[in-house]
Amino acid sequence: MTAAERLATWARLAAAGLVQGEPPPLSRPRAPWYVRLMQGGSGWLAAMLLLGFAGGMFPALFEEGPAALLGGAAACVAAALTFRASPDSDFAGQLGFAVSLAGQALIAAGLWELLGSRLGVLAAGMAGVMTVLFVLVPQFLHRVWSAWSALSFAWLAFLDGGLGPLVPGLLSGAFAAVWLFQADKARFGEWLRPAGWGLAAAVVQLPVAGWLLWDLSAPTLDRIGVSPSAAVTRAGVVLSAAVLVAVVLRLLGREGIALGSRPGVGALGAAVVLGAATLKAPDLAPAIVVLLIGFAVGSRELTGLGILALLAFLSRFYYVLDATLLEKSLLMAALGSVLLLAWGFVRWAWPHGGGEGHA
Amino acid sequence: MSVRRDILDWSERGYIAPNDVQTALRVGGALPEAADWRGFVEQLLLWLGMALVASGVGFFVAYNWQDLGRFEKLALVQGLVVAALAVVGWKGLDRPAGRAALFGAALLVGALLALVGQIYQTGADTFELFAAWGLAVLPWALVARFAPLWVLWLLIANLAIVLYYTTFGGLLGVLFGPERLLWVLFAFNTAALVLWESLAAAGIRWLSGRWAPRLLALASGGLATALAVWSLLDWRATSGWGMPLWLVWLGVAYLVYRRWRRDLFVLAGGVSSVVIVAATFLLEHMGLDDYGGFLVVALAVVGLSAVGTRWLQAVAAEMDQ
Numbered sequence: 140m141t142a143a144e145r146l147a148t149w150a151r152l153a154a155a156g157l158v159q160g161e162p163p164p165l166s167r168p169r170a171p172w173y174v175r176l177m178q179g180g181s182g183w184l185a186a187m188l189l190l191g192f193a194g195g196m197f198p199a200l201f202e203e204g205p206a207a208l209l210g211g212a213a214a215c216v217a218a219a220l221t222f223r224a225s226p227d228s229d230f231a232g233q234l235g236f237a238v239s240l241a242g243q244a245l246i247a248a249g250l251w252e253l254l255g256s257r258l259g260v261l262a263a264g265m266a267g268v269m270t271v272l273f274v275l276v277p278q279f280l281h282r283v284w285s286a287w288s289a290l291s292f293a294w295l296a297f298l299d300g301g302l303g304p305l306v307p308g309l310l311s312g313a314f315a316a317v318w319l320f321q322a323d324k325a326r327f328g329e330w331l332r333p334a335g336w337g338l339a340a341a342v343v344q345l346p347v348a349g350w351l352l353w354d355l356s357a358p359t360l361d362r363i364g365v366s367p368s369a370a371v372t373r374a375g376v377v378l379s380a381a382v383l384v385a386v387v388l389r390l391l392g393r394e395g396i397a398l399g400s401r402p403g404v405g406a407l408g409a410a411v412v413l414g415a416a417t418l419k420a421p422d423l424a425p426a427i428v429v430l431l432i433g434f435a436v437g438s439r440e441l442t443g444l445g446i447l448a449l450l451a452f453l454s455r456f457y458y459v460l461d462a463t464l465l466e467k468s469l470l471m472a473a474l475g476s477v478l479l480l481a482w483g484f485v486r487w488a489w490p491h492g493g494g495e496g497h498a
Numbered sequence: 499m500s501v502r503r504d505i506l507d508w509s510e511r512g513y514i515a516p517n518d519v520q521t522a523l524r525v526g527g528a529l530p531e532a533a534d535w536r537g538f539v540e541q542l543l544l545w546l547g548m549a550l551v552a553s554g555v556g557f558f559v560a561y562n563w564q565d566l567g568r569f570e571k572l573a574l575v576q577g578l579v580v581a582a583l584a585v586v587g588w589k590g591l592d593r594p595a596g597r598a599a600l601f602g603a604a605l606l607v608g609a610l611l612a613l614v615g616q617i618y619q620t621g622a623d624t625f626e627l628f629a630a631w632g633l634a635v636l637p638w639a640l641v642a643r644f645a646p647l648w649v650l651w652l653l654i655a656n657l658a659i660v661l662y663y664t665t666f667g668g669l670l671g672v673l674f675g676p677e678r679l680l681w682v683l684f685a686f687n688t689a690a691l692v693l694w695e696s697l698a699a700a701g702i703r704w705l706s707g708r709w710a711p712r713l714l715a716l717a718s719g720g721l722a723t724a725l726a727v728w729s730l731l732d733w734r735a736t737s738g739w740g741m742p743l744w745l746v747w748l749g750v751a752y753l754v755y756r757r758w759r760r761d762l763f764v765l766a767g768g769v770s771s772v773v774i775v776a777a778t779f780l781l782e783h784m785g786l787d788d789y790g791g792f793l794v795v796a797l798a799v800v801g802l803s804a805v806g807t808r809w810l811q812a813v814a815a816e817m818d819q
Contacts, residue, residue: 141817141818141819142818142819144501145504145818148501148504148505148526148527151525151526151527152505152514152522152525152526155521155522155525157514157515157518157521157522157525158508158513158514158522163508163511163513165507169503169811169814170807170810170811170814171762171763171766171814173762173763173766173767174762174766174807174810174811174814176766177766177767177769177770177773177803177806177807177810178803178807180770180773181770181773181799181800181802181803181806182800182803184773184774184777184799185796185797185799185800185803186796188777188792188793188795188796188799189792189793189796191789191792192789192790192792192793192796194789195788195789195792196789196790228804229804229805229807229808230800230801230804232804233800233801233803233804233807234797234800234804237796237799237800321506322506322509322519322520322523323516323519323520325506325509325510325514325516325519326509326510326516328506328507328509328510329510332506394532394535402536405539406539409539409543430542434530434535434538435529435530436502436528436529437500437501437502437523437528437529437530438500438502439500449546449549453549453550453553456553457557457560463561464557464558464560464561465557465558465561465563467554467557468554468555468556468557468558468561469554469558470554471550471551471553471554471557472550472551472554472555472558473554474550475546475547475548475549475550475551475552475553475554476547476551477547478543478544478546478547478550479543479544479547479548479551481543481547482540482543482544482547485536485539485540485543486540489536489539
């Protein structure tokens with residue numbers, strides 16, 4: 140958004156009596172997502188090098204659990220102090236991020252050393268650590284990372300407890316709530332914005348990078364305590380489908396579209412069909428939720444993430460073992476045909492320029 | 499930056515009353531209107547429906563169902579290609595339905611070629627399937643004037659190149675080594691990028707979107723970075739041209755995307771590339787082979803990325819004016 144566009148927005152708000160006076164300057168320099176990504180990648184690289192340094196100079200850090208925990212905690216505290224002491228310094232920000240990542244790795248190594256055979260407890264412990272860091276470290280990128288990590292560790296803990304299938308539904312529900320109600324709770328934006336992006340990354344990660352996470356965590360998977368029961372698996376996909384329907388209902392309400400109107404019936408019908416398909420294709424509903432919310436809140440980045448999640452769903456579905464390729468092909472072709480029919484219905488029921496259904 | 503982000507920022511700082519934020523988002527144009535929703539729902543249903551049908555056919559071919567005869571299978575896939583082309587003829591290439599149908603037909607041609615190979619056991623290498631697929635859909639890409647179809651074509655061509663060199667890598671490893679593959683991919687994607695940017699600059703409107711050239715720039719820059727890192731790590735086993743190529747790529751990318759067609763995405767990619775190559779250089783060639791060296795390189799990475807962030811923010815602020 141250019142300065143001129145920002146002024147124009149302010150002028151529109153002023154004309155509507157929503158703001159007064161001159162537009163304020165930007166609170167801090169803004170960076171698009173790809174600059175944040177570059178910062179995050181560099182932070183990771185630096186953290187690995189710092190770990191190499193720490194491991195070489197102080198081998199006890201990696202050999203003794205208590206030493207690793209202590210060293211990791213000290214690094215995280217140092218990082219938090221660095222962020223708070225120099226909130227506007229790019230160098231301090233990057234250094235703090237790298238030191239914190241190295242500290243987190245040490246804490247994980249320490250917990251692994253002490254609790255190695257209890258994956259669920261280890262994951263729950265790390266989720267707690269990341270939640271504390273989310274609160275203590277006042278930097279956007281670090282909070283996004285902390286939120287995503289805490290949720291990923293929580294997913295592992297759920298997996299260990301036999302509740303893994305519930306995670307996509309729980310995550311997509313929390314994601315939708317944070318993004319849809321963010322505007323009503325703007326004073327908590329410092330927390331809600333990074334939490335929203337962390338949740339988005341957590342929801343999207345399974346279809347996008349699920350195979351990678353699976354490969355990375357495979358060595359630990361034999362430690363998982365309980366396999367999910369059929370009831371939990373069924374409850375998980377029903378929850379994901381229910382979240383999708385709830386999101387559509389909420390958006391219809393926000394847009395003032397009556398449920399009995401043709402657009403209302405069409406939207407709800409499409410949500411129910413996609414929700415039903417989710418019973419066989421578990422990643423479908425969460426990907427659609429990200430796409431819908433992204434468009435609803437006017438975020439191109441989030442919409443793009445939703446499209447990426449859908450593409451990843453299509454490619455990952457090939458490898459899902461719950462159904463044969465023939466069953467999957469029939470499901471996809473049938474669902475695709477229904478959606479194309481729905482497309483025709485939309486064109487008929489909701490003509491261009493028509494306002495039918497709006498209260 | 500988005501309107502939404504600005505309005506939420508103003509609200510966080512107390513310039514907008516908490517109860518007025520939703521109204522402000524609506525008035526400021528941050529939320530979609532009814533017409534936007536209609537367009538979005540229509541596009542979502544059309545493209546997701548097409549992608550699901552085409553993927554379903556692909557899965558069906560992969561299943562290799564023995565209960566269905568080869569003629570029925572061929573008739574099914576060919577029938578769908580013909581049906582998709584009939585929709586193209588009916589709707590035309592300027593309307594979303596026609597474009598989606600042509601995109602679907604292009605995907606189905608891949609499934610059809612795979613099916614032919616599966617039924618008749620042609621003995622063709624996998625790269626030949628992709629090469630034939632690319633050749634078959636090239637005329638459609640030429641007439642469609644539709645960027646996503648060109649991106650699909652470029653993806654197919656890249657896969658054909660990778661599979662070609664993978665196939666012959668073992669047999670003629672000296673001639674077709676992995677470095678050669680990276681050079682060929684770099685040359686192909688860079689040529690495509692130059693062509694795309696040139697035609698867009700010449701005023702071809704359907705090429706004016708930035709996502710496709712950014713993808714190509716990412717591929718081109720990523721490959722240049724990989725070649726540079728490889729030559730730094732194992733210069734005896736490589737041609738030695740990786741570093742000079744990377745330096746030239748970096749200079750040209752700076753001139754093009756800082757001076758001619760300002761694009762922060764590519765510049766951010768360039769900064770990432772500098773950080774990676776500099777870290778590799780320091781680790782390999784500065785004698786930093788003790789543990790203290792790791793600390794020096796870590797600080798260098800932090801410093802470079804911090805300077806890069808500051809520079810990118812300055813460019814972003816300049817572009818905002």
